[in-house]
Amino acid sequence: MTIRITHNDPQKLAHIAWCALVALGIARKDKKVPKKNRVAANKFIGKWAGRAALDGRFGPQYRDELSIWESNGVKNAMISNVEASLEEVLDKYAGKVAHAKKFPASYKRRIHNAGCALRTLNWTVKIGLLRDWENEGAYSPDCDHTAFIMKEHMDEFDNIGRLANPISLMVISNDVQKLVDAFYDAGILLFQRSTNKHNGKCQYVFEIHPDNNGKGLTNMAPTEAKS
Known part of the structure; x- marks a missing residue:
């Protein structure tokens, strides 16, 4: 890639x-x-x-x-x-x-807008996914073209939807380009933290930072991803 x-x-x-x-x-x-x-x-x-x-x-x-x-x-x-x-x-x-200049100040609204755009492309986007605490907090979304933010990360937003600290966006897809473009068009620059492959599906952990500022990270999100 x-x-x-x-x-x-x-x-x-x-x-x-x-x-x-x-x-x-x-x-x-x-x-x-x-x-x-x-x-x-x-x-x-x-x-x-x-x-x-x-x-x-x-x-x-x-x-x-x-x-x-x-x-x-x-x-x-x-x-x-x-x-x-x-x-x-x-x-x-x-x-x-x-x-x-047309982007809303609320990052929560920007994420919502990106999610809406992705759903029209047959993605599954889950914001506030709950862990299975009866099973040691496990979560097992394994469908292709899936993106999710864990419930505990939603606490990082203030009362008008701005980010106080970075949050993680977990993604499963062999065509991550569509997700990156959708978030970028909605006013969010994703920063790539890690990648993995499981059962033939690519897995990513992206981070969303306040003010689109990923200082300290060496890998920014792909705007053009080629396998």
């Missing part, structure tokens, strides 16, 4: 793309980069991105994107169109920002 990192701050990535495009515009105005010269624009943006990454201008979490822009601009200057790519990034992530 390939795990691809997703940032929980699309506005900043859009801002970085905007900065690169503004720098290119200024360079063209100062005649340092010829107008309508794609290769020259590629090289300028590539060198700009390389310097930004080296200086840590936008923080370490964006070095991957900056390195890609640098490679495409410098090494692949003859075949790439970095300016068009950044315009697409700006447009795409600006749209994500507009979408994010």
Whole structure:
């Protein structure tokens, strides 16, 4: 499985793309980069991105994107169109920002919205699953396309549905991508804690953190999962 990192701050990535495009515009105005010269624009943006990454201008979490822009601009200057790519990034992530403004403040409501979306895709989503305390607290959901949050984790929400501490989301599915996308579209970034396989079914433990902030975790949820 390939795990691809997703940032929980699309506005900043859009801002970085905007900065690169503004720098290119200024360079063209100062005649340092010829107008309508794609290769020259590629090289300028590539060198700009390389310097930004080296200086840590936008923080370490964006070095991957900056390195890609640098490679495409410098090494692949003859075949790439970095300016068009950044315009697409700006447009795409600006749209994500507009979408994010509509998210409810209540994480409980966001989880409910994600669950509703998943149920239309034939998932079983259980929020507040009770343990079998007569059987040493065991629980045994084993159906494919199942996601659940244990009852005791529901105490981590305050009276308006916000999270006080991280909670766990347990998942059984061989197609986890649909779940990750549904939660992301509902305004929740999942953080992958562990994986397992039992009876041919993939099992995951994801964590949901206050403010989508999974500091200290090295594995973020896959936005593109490939077996």
